[in-house]
Amino acid sequence: MSATTAMIGSEAKLLARNPGVVIWTVFLPVVASIVVASIPAAREPVDDFGGLSVFQVYQPILVLFVVAMLAVQALPDVLTRYREMGILKRLRTTPASPSLLLIAQFVLTSAVSIICLALIVVVPGIISGQWPQHPVGFIVSYLLTGWAFLGLGMVIASLFRNAKVAAGFGTLVFFVLMFFAGLWVPRATMPGWLHLTSNLTPSGAGTQALVDTATTGWPAIGYFGTLLVWGAVTTAIAIRTFKWE
Known part of the structure; x- marks a missing residue:
């Protein structure tokens, strides 16, 4: 077993012992998407939404809700707690370098969000019969957005050494992201x-x-360009500023 695989397995076991955050993160948007998809009126076009239905407007927002919760709230909290407890410092003296911890957290966060993505798309799709018209584009859009969000989470973990402060700032970033996603005021x-x-x-x-x-x-290439810039810039900042102690 490689060091990376061992680290991922270790972090997965720790996550399994305290699954509360993951369950809450997954449960709420999945249930919300199922409820909305089950309402016939929510699947009808709405003029104020540019001809889209309530379901079509809010399904992507619920997908991003999960990614944002995991990336800018859960991830910084875990990494800053590890720093406070001296775990990152101790890792530097072992074959399992701190970078492996970042890889493990990235893999686990991505895995949980992808599972939730499948639930939010597949279950309502079975109920309503509405599926993404361009599945490949949908997946690419999701991956690029996830990269940008994870980059933001890593920057937060880099800037703050105190877990409570990081959690508070992560919550602020979460609400800002959700506002611009259209959670409270639809973008249309x-x-x-x-x-x-x-x-x-x-x-x-x-x-x-x-x-x-x-x-x-x-989608218009400009949206992909925006996501690529955010992902690349935040990742670069996180790599240059992340401190292990």
């Missing part, structure tokens, strides 16, 4: 300037890319 109803601002954020670009691939086809 945003004023022009706010809609443009949303397009420049990872959650706004990610939401629109998911909506486009779910309802029509391949």
Whole structure:
């Protein structure tokens, strides 16, 4: 067994012993997507939403809800707690380098979010008969958005050494991301300037890319460009600023 595999297995066992955050993160959006998909009126086009249904508008937002919870709240909390407890410092003296811990957390976070993605798409799809029109584009949009969100989470973990402070800032970032994703004010109803601002954020670009691939086809390349920039920049910042002690 390689060191990376062993580290992933170890972190998975620790996660299994305290699954509360994961269960809450997965349960709420999955149930919400099932409930919305079960309501016939929620599957009918709405003029105020640009001809999209309530289900088509909110399914991508629920997908991003999960990724944001895991990436900018759970991930920074785990890494800053490990730093506070001296775990990262001790790892530097073992063959299992701290970088393996980052890889393990990245893999686990991605795995949980992908499972939840499948539940949010497949179960409501069976109920409503509505499936993404461009599955490949949908998956690519999801992966790029996940990369951007995980990069943000790593930056938060890099900037703060105190777990409580990191958790508080992560919560603030989560609400900002969800606002621009359209959780409280659907993007289709945003004023022009706010809609443009949303397009420049990872959650706004990610939401629109998911909506486009779910309802029509391949999204505008600009949304992918925004996600690529956010992912690359935040990853670079995290790598340069992350401290093990």
